[in-house]
Amino acid sequence: MAIFDFKDDEALGKVVAVDTATVVVRVDSLDRLRTIQVNRLTVLRSSKAGHHLIGLITRITRKIDEEGKSADTASETGDAALPENNLVRITLIGTFKDRDGEALNVFLRTLETVPDIDSFCFALDGKRLTAFMQVISNVAMEGPRLSLGRFTLDDDAEAFLNGNKLFQRHAVIVGSTGSGKSWTTARLLDQMAALPQANAILFDIHGEYKPLKGDAFRHIRIAGPKDVEKGSVLKDGVLYLPYWLLGYEAIVSLFVDRSDQNAPNQSMMITKNILEAKRAALTGSEHAAVLENFTIDSPVPFDLNTVLEELTNLNCQMEPGTRSGEKQGPYHGKFTRLISRLEAKRADRRLGFLFQPPKECMAMSWLEEMIHQLIAGRGAQSDKKGGIKIIDFSEVPSDVLPLMVSLLARAIFTTNQWTERSKRHPIALMCDEAHLYIPERAGADSSDAVSVEIFERIAKEGRKYGIGLVVISQRPAEVNRTVLSQCSNVIAMRLTNGDDQAVIKRLLPDSLGSFGDLLPVLDTGEALVVGDASLLPTRIRVAKPSQEPDSQTVSFWDRWNDSTPRADTKNAVSAWRQQSFQL
Ligand SMILES: Nc1ncnc2c1ncn2[C@@H]1O[C@H](COP(=O)(O)OP(=O)(O)O)[C@@H](O)[C@H]1O
Ligand SMILES: [Mg+2]
Missing domain, CATH: 3.40.50.300 (P-loop containing nucleotide triphosphate hydrolases)
Incomplete structure (x- = not known):
């Protein structure tokens, strides 16, 4: 059964202007104008039989008459000679079809037509709104149903x-x-x-x-x-989330301080050493096939100790000098901060999930x-x-x-x-x-x-x-x-x-x-x-x-009004020290 069985005399008014997706409706009756609100729904007759357009009221205006008096005062003074000229702007949001192929009562988010000038506009409320909302729900029912709640416009419609x-x-x-x-x-x-x-x-x-x-x-x-x-x-x-899952970007952001002048060297060397550690872990193992294509980002467990040792060696390295003695190696002293950051993070109890995996x-x-x-x-x-x-x-x-x-x-x-x-x-x-x-x-x-x-x-x-x-x-x-x-x-x-x-x-x-x-x-x-x-x-x-x-x-006032005091400083401080709620 068609749910939009409006009679002409129920209309709010008639369309006076049409744009691509907005229409303006003139409402002659002040009483009807008072029943509508912004953001409520309206129904407009379409030029196609059996089709209606659904619109959302976006603006309601009351026109001032020529003498500068509002139309309201005019009607109160009973001056019938001054016509009401109240306008309602409506955004069209979809088309409702009584029948679409086999299906009855179908709502579509498309506008195949726009209303003609002088076509009637009706407020969507009461039983019709309920019926419409149920149609909207039913349409969604074709797919799997996910019920969020109820419409504010109509409590009965899910x-x-x-x-x-x-x-x-x-x-x-x-x-x-x-x-x-x-x-x-x-x-x-x-x-x-x-x-x-x-x-x-x-x-x-x-x-x-x-x-x-x-x-x-x-x-x-x-x-x-x-x-x-x-x-x-x-x-x-x-x-x-063990450290070996970290990708290159994450490793660098975690260990390398970008403001350090040695940052490029540090990023390069830590990458190189992690790659080597991963290669060592794979070599000769049952996963040797991974060796051909693995990268710094590949999730391969490796030993962080060997990386740290290698960096420490480079940081202290001396090499034969030009004359008799030794001179400092190319990375001598350049990794000191990197190493201390690495060691600090590794020892941080709060980061145990990263650096102390079982x-x-x-x-x-x-x-x-x-x-x-x-x-x-x-x-x-x-x-x-x-x-x-x-x-x-x-x-x-x-x-x-x-x-x-x-x-x-x-x-x-x-x-x-x-x-x-x-x-x-x-x-x-x-x-x-x-x-x-x-x-x-x-x-x-x-x-x-x-x-x-x-x-x-x-x-x-x-x-x-x-x-x-x-x-x-x-x-x-x-x-x-x-x-x-x-x-x-x-x-x-x-x-x-x-x-x-x-x-x-x-x-x-x-x-x-x-x-x-x-x-x-x-x-x-x-x-x-x-x-x-x-x-x-x-x-x-x-x-x-x-x-x-x-x-x-937290209900502050109610808590403050409780007869029983509450405090748990001792456990809180322990939890703070141990960085864990599980004491
Ligand atoms: N749908 C709802 N119906 C009734 N009460 C609600 C609803 N959603 C939230 N509340 C109330 O608001 C409080 C805060 O909600 P919550 O979802 O935790 O807010 P947020 O996550 O946005 O900070 C809840 O404790 C509850 O009392
Ligand atoms: Mg929340």
């Missing part, structure tokens, strides 16, 4: 996203702190968790997602100092095992559990965070690149607090730059290799623009900062006009959703996730 398009074309979830990003992320995870082959990695920077339980989830912690002491390994849910992490086969756990969907995991991997970085020092997150991202990207197309299983990378490791301003050659480079690559090419990005941030203005601009889906929660609003408004299609002005006034848990994955740009009230993340929102 809001679905297209799960294919959301991840294919990447997404951003933005909003000021406390606006509901983590809950929205948890809601997405909820929906994913129901799929038998779900596959995702969530970079959990603050350990917020620990409370998510169930067979769909696997919690993995980057090894903290205590784990290193205990020698916990992958099967205990503890992940090391023996099992020094085997070639460990990488396969580790990557498999990260990259395999639920059904392909050895225990048939945990397709959604939540990786807890909360004990990773912030200065190396970009390097470590990007190391994992690079490993996943590269593995998918080298997987035969038919065997590739798509994976979503969910990047919470993305501004921390995909920053807009990254110093050249810094660890930030290393991270930005790999995420830019994933944003641009990920789709080909079945990698979807979900960038989550409270400061979109501080997230790399190239990465953001590749995200075709925007889930924007309340944003109060002007710079952040500007960045997000730029991601919204121009035609939406003032839609973005809603950003600062959204309620907690409410989102503007625009993009490939939703047929209609809409305002959605995101449903509560079945398991809530640990949002760490």
